[in-house]
């Protein structure tokens with residue numbers, strides 16, 4: 001089963017790479033023709049589908065003929081919120097203008113990830129989150145290595161002909177992936193959102209020069225990340241999303257509904273550094289810590305590497321109201337290149353992520369199961385450091 005999933009994944013990413021590399025290999029002229037062709041075909045398809053009363057599903061909303069587009073995004077994540085922002089801007093500029101967007105956050109949790117009754121838009125998009133084979137999902141963008149819940153989902157994606165579902169695990173952020181597809185295939189101008197794209201790549205790809213920069217959090221994008229990751233009010237991120245694609249990040253921080261959140265969070269950040277300094281156990285290149293007795297989910301994930309610069313991996317156990325989370329990461333500044341694929345380890349426990357960072361979510365009542373998984377993963381990583389595979 002695991003092997004089948006891995007195989008399907010490789011095929012999917014291979015297929016996608018073939019399409020992308022056609023652009024790079026055949027030069028600009030070919031690329032322009034390809035793009036134009038795609039755009040014409042897609043705009044034609046949309047024009048056709050939306051002709052008449054202007055609502056493809058034949059539904060009228062409160063705003064008359066306005067189309068309702070529900071966008072599901074990876075919640076408590078800067079890249080997730082930015083992906084929703086960029087997708088909505090692209091949609092409005094290149095697909096259809098008279099739309100009403102509704103933003104819904106999705107979180108990894110134990111059990112079913114999707115409630116299909118929530119797919120109630122005239123169009124439903126998922127960005128920076130797992131694939132759903134529901135026919136109600138009309139757009140999908142993701143860059144996580146663990147993007148498919150099952151081999152069946154991967155096969156479903158492979159057969160998709162809509163040209164509205166896109167996957168590439170090589171992209172640093174889903175936001176930069178959406179920007180590229182929107183530009184190349186739909187003629188979107190990414191210039192006004194260039195700063196957002198730049199920062200999502202840095203933040204999601206952990207492209208900081210060192211752990212100190214990652215922990216000091218000076219840049220507005222990093223402060224916004226902290227606010228998004230620790231937001232408890234469900235209305236907060238949906239309110240923030242439209243600003244992300246339309247205002248400079250430093251100005252968003254000044255917004256009256258954002259500014260007051262910062263000082264207590266920065267204070268909590270300093271406190272979390274002290275707690276982690278106390279709790280981290282470092283051995284065989286691997287850090288382990290358990291902070292389930294503190295309300296610290298959303299702590300800056302680079303603190304462990306800041307405290308132990310010589311580390312390669314970290315495994316942390318944290319708790320929120322609805323889940324116990326095992327976070328598995330690798331030190332972006334490690335002197336020895338991490339060799340273990342962390343997404344694969346997390347998939348074995350029902351989680352997922354990227355090769356360099358992953359997580360497993362357990363139900364909040366499953367404390368012991370989570371601790372057992374964390375300990376096993378720590379042992380596996382420490383063993384891999386003691387005896388590197390040749």
Ligand SMILES: [Mn+2]
Nearest residue numbers: 079128174204
């Ligand atoms: Mn992402």
